[in-house]
Amino acid sequence: MDLYLITGFLGAGKTTFLRNFIHLFAGKRVYLIINEFGKTGIDGTLLQEMGAVMEEISNGSIFCSCRLDQFETVLAAAVSGEPDVILVEASGLSDPTNIQKILSQGRLDVIQYKGSVCLVDACWFSKVVETARMCRKQVAVSSLALLNKVDAASPEQIEHTEALLREINPGIIVQRTTFGAFQPQWLEAICPEPALEEAFQNADITLQKACVIFSPDITPVQLKGFLTLVGEETYRMKGFVETSSGLYLADCVSSAIKLDPYAGDVSADDRGKLVLLAGKGMRLRQIIKQAKTWYGQWMKEVQYG
Amino acid sequence: MSILNDISENLQRGKAKVVKELVQQAIDEGISAKEILENGLLAGMSVIGEKFKNNEVFVPEVLVAARAMNMGTALLKPLLTGDGVEAQGKVVLGTIKGDLHDIGKNLVKMMMEGKGLEVIDLGTDVAPEKYVEVAQAEGCQIIACSSLLTTTMGMMEDVVKQAEAAGIRDKVKIMVGGAPVTEDFCKKIGADKYTADAASAADAALEICQSMA
Amino acid sequence: MTPKELLFTALRHEVTPRAPWVPFAGVHAGALIGANATQVLTDEDTLFKALMEVNRLYRPDGQPVVFDLQLEAEILGCDLAWADDGPPSVASHPLADTMTVPCKCKLPKPDQGRLPLVLSVMRRMKEAVGETTALYGLICGPFTLASHLRGNDLFMDMYDDEDYVNDLLGFCTECGKLMCDYFIEAGMDVIAVVDPLVSQISTTHFEDFLSGPYTELFDHIRSKGVFSSFFVCGDATRNIEAMCQTKPDSISVDENVDIIAAKAITDKYNVVIGGNIPLTSIMLHGTQQDNMKYVVDLLAQLPEYKNFILAPGCDMPYAVPIENTIGVAQAALETESVRAMVANYVSDTFDVDVEIPDYEHLERPLVEVFTLDSATCAACTYMLGAATAAKERFGTEIDMVEYKFTEKENIARCKKMGVKNLPSIYINGKLKFASIIPSREELDAAIKEVL
Numbered sequence: 001m002d003l004y005l006i007t008g009f010l011g012a013g014k015t016t017f018l019r020n021f022i023h024l025f026a027g028k029r030v031y032l033i034i035n036e037f038g039k040t041g042i043d044g045t046l047l048q049e050m051g052a053v054m055e056e057i058s059n060g061s062i063f064c065s066c067r068l069d070q071f072e073t074v075l076a077a078a079v080s081g082e083p084d085v086i087l088v089e090a091s092g093l094s095d096p097t098n099i100q101k102i103l104s105q106g107r108l109d110v111i112q113y114k115g116s117v118c119l120v121d122a123c124w125f126s127k128v129v130e131t132a133r134m135c136r137k138q139v140a141v142s143s144l145a146l147l148n149k150v151d152a153a154s155p156e157q158i159e160h161t162e163a164l165l166r167e168i169n170p171g172i173i174v175q176r177t178t179f180g181a182f183q184p185q186w187l188e189a190i191c192p193e194p195a196l197e198e199a200f201q202n203a204d205i206t207l208q209k210a211c212v213i214f215s216p217d218i219t220p221v222q223l224k225g226f227l228t229l230v231g232e233e234t235y236r237m238k239g240f241v242e243t244s245s246g247l248y249l250a251d252c253v254s255s256a257i258k259l260d261p262y263a264g265d266v267s268a269d270d271r272g273k274l275v276l277l278a279g280k281g282m283r284l285r286q287i288i289k290q291a292k293t294w295y296g297q298w299m300k301e302v303q304y305g
Numbered sequence: 306m307s308i309l310n311d312i313s314e315n316l317q318r319g320k321a322k323v324v325k326e327l328v329q330q331a332i333d334e335g336i337s338a339k340e341i342l343e344n345g346l347l348a349g350m351s352v353i354g355e356k357f358k359n360n361e362v363f364v365p366e367v368l369v370a371a372r373a374m375n376m377g378t379a380l381l382k383p384l385l386t387g388d389g390v391e392a393q394g395k396v397v398l399g400t401i402k403g404d405l406h407d408i409g410k411n412l413v414k415m416m417m418e419g420k421g422l423e424v425i426d427l428g429t430d431v432a433p434e435k436y437v438e439v440a441q442a443e444g445c446q447i448i449a450c451s452s453l454l455t456t457t458m459g460m461m462e463d464v465v466k467q468a469e470a471a472g473i474r475d476k477v478k479i480m481v482g483g484a485p486v487t488e489d490f491c492k493k494i495g496a497d498k499y500t501a502d503a504a505s506a507a508d509a510a511l512e513i514c515q516s517m518a
Numbered sequence: 519m520t521p522k523e524l525l526f527t528a529l530r531h532e533v534t535p536r537a538p539w540v541p542f543a544g545v546h547a548g549a550l551i552g553a554n555a556t557q558v559l560t561d562e563d564t565l566f567k568a569l570m571e572v573n574r575l576y577r578p579d580g581q582p583v584v585f586d587l588q589l590e591a592e593i594l595g596c597d598l599a600w601a602d603d604g605p606p607s608v609a610s611h612p613l614a615d616t617m618t619v620p621c622k623c624k625l626p627k628p629d630q631g632r633l634p635l636v637l638s639v640m641r642r643m644k645e646a647v648g649e650t651t652a653l654y655g656l657i658c659g660p661f662t663l664a665s666h667l668r669g670n671d672l673f674m675d676m677y678d679d680e681d682y683v684n685d686l687l688g689f690c691t692e693c694g695k696l697m698c699d700y701f702i703e704a705g706m707d708v709i710a711v712v713d714p715l716v717s718q719i720s721t722t723h724f725e726d727f728l729s730g731p732y733t734e735l736f737d738h739i740r741s742k743g744v745f746s747s748f749f750v751c752g753d754a755t756r757n758i759e760a761m762c763q764t765k766p767d768s769i770s771v772d773e774n775v776d777i778i779a780a781k782a783i784t785d786k787y788n789v790v791i792g793g794n795i796p797l798t799s800i801m802l803h804g805t806q807q808d809n810m811k812y813v814v815d816l817l818a819q820l821p822e823y824k825n826f827i828l829a830p831g832c833d834m835p836y837a838v839p840i841e842n843t844i845g846v847a848q849a850a851l852e853t854e855s856v857r858a859m860v861a862n863y864v865s866d867t868f869d870v871d872v873e874i875p876d877y878e879h880l881e882r883p884l885v886e887v888f889t890l891d892s893a894t895c896a897a898c899t900y901m902l903g904a905a906t907a908a909k910e911r912f913g914t915e916i917d918m919v920e921y922k923f924t925e926k927e928n929i930a931r932c933k934k935m936g937v938k939n940l941p942s943i944y945i946n947g948k949l950k951f952a953s954i955i956p957s958r959e960e961l962d963a964a965i966k967e968v969l
Contacts, residue, residue, distance in 0.1 A: 319677055362720070363718055363719050363720050363723070364673050364718040365673040365674070365676045365677065365718075365719060365720075366720070368670070368673045368674050369674060369677045372674065403601065404607070405599060405607040405609055406607070407670065408670060408718070411670065430599075455604075455797065455798050455802055455835040456601065456603045456604045456835065456837075484751075484752065485797070485798045487798070487799065
């Protein structure tokens, strides 16, 4: 069975891309492994039509070494279902080299690793690559970069981003696209890259994660106020929050705040919990502390790590 | 005046926000910037310096006090220029080449600033010629070198030599300090002044500047 | 009793026949074999060879395998600046602008950074000398490690966000426990937690932030069945009592602490205290006589050898003259005879008449070996051994004689000839080899030069 890895920094459009990408495997049995920020974006009916199975990994980046055991368990479960294709969507902050570690252990050798495609936000990439070390790794392990959202980027931005990508991985093939659209002929460009060199193996201890639990009497306006205040110091904020006006989905990339009512099914466990991810130089802890002075009465609990 | 006392007291406890508010209040009450600086902020820092010397407070206490002082002086700075307040002297400071330790050096800086001296901080890993170059360009009365390593303290001798070579040895005093440095070592390399702790260094620097004025 | 057992006896708080001696030869070990600090800390064979030489020349009861507080920080992403004559310094603090606690999955693993090298050398040392010498595994203390990661802001955080400091120290404590496990598994007999920055904070701060982590660490080490030590640098006098309360088996201090006064406190808690030969003024810049005198004077202040270990104040400077450490070792191992040497050396009334040979008109080359005591001092034994072997090779072509410093007239001879360092070899009245034992080739060449 074939395994494709889908990487890309938070907010680059991996979920939208997946919706397109999965159509390439029509008629095949597809097994999706999605990180915690991805599941809500995948339409249940689409999966049904495709006959695909989806498994989500929560509570941490999918490839964070501390969750490797969990990932391996999920992968083993996928294999036992004997799908034709396994698609793994790695969290935007996760270390993509970990999949090579797992596959090289030989316990899952029915899996044929086909390679990695990296989703790249044409407007944002040059900024995030400065702060998030994982970004470079994701580009380095991918043979194909999909330069997404080119409609929103200037020609200079596109050129600059492509130059950056080639600087990190000279052999990478770059295709420009919008809305995560994927041409079938690009599939050939996805192939395994050689294992990374030592220079990439330094630990990055600057990834930050926090989880804020809100009390359900917070109003959407207050919640939006919180998100606006805190957003700038994060890469990503996402979660289903019960408010005084019903359930809302917060889905923000940095200071681009998106907060909408949500009508879908959400388990009780996931309600009220906002997950925040940040990286080097971001003042996540400080801004949350600051937010407490304004929104403290609705912030029931803050967990770090 | 009690508000100046309050500033001093709060500075000693590292209450930066309170210090800032009190300084603003003092300005609004019409107390001169010079007085707020000298009898409020510097007075508080001086107490901290003395306590540090006597092993009553330690690095964290000094750092938060200094931060509070900086919050206060930031408000005063625009007012001070026209107020007849001039720096007591000018010091160029840095940790010597090959050495990256800066806690001690930073403490010296804070203590010196707490004495009203202007300090040009060159950071760590500073080449001997750099001290001399800056001292010359900025007209400093003092070059102050810090070192934590037995292997780098020898570099300090080069600072003395470079100052001689540049012909400024009579215009600038060279101070040395740091864990392995001793009075004997200071004499041996021909430097002018060794002090055992940051607060004493600031006292000595002020004295030197006043004697050279 | 093997040297290792002697040290263990001390760590069990029992009386020992002499003071156990633990030279903290970190990068200095390299100086014994002509390797620089970076080579010692990055090349496995060099490190092993250097440590074996420490073991051979300084006859330690216990010795550290590597003294580098940057080992963990390097794995956690700190950049290091390397030096030829000292351990590396941390050049960047990854958390300086990022107030976060790293994920536990980033904790060091045995295959990361320089850990494979260190663990391998630990195993080789255990195999080579572990029967007779106690081996120390040194880990970076939580407070110093936290400051490596966070930089100087850590001090400010202690006021601004106590929870953060506690969480970060918690991570660093986990790191320490893991390092203990790796080191103990590799055969270490004593785990020393080295935290120089402890001297920079108040006792209240120590109790608020560090009593918990340290108690946890020492409990962990105890549960693994090995001994523990708590190393500090600087004037930590006021914190000694709080350190004792975290229950280490021993504490090690430098010259900034009055060790006799501190011992009154550690004795109260039945904790061993170690130290505190001054690194710079005595070991680095003093003479061999200064070193021997310092040690015998220090030991003379102890009513008995209990709860005490003789050691340098901290990691020895790279360039400590070898003869100085040899002098210290001799004073530790043969305290009474060295005390007599020192007394004789300094006595002004001393006027034994010795005759210095007429070196210009010798019949044949004269090899003179000056030793502290070739019977007890390892370096002296090797030096005399080299000369004896040369004598055997050259036979009647040369004369060879040994002068032991234990004899009054030999001290007088040394004074008269200006012999400063022992052991040393003089040929025809000229100093040829001091402290470093010459190879057979070197010694033969020096003799042939004057044949």
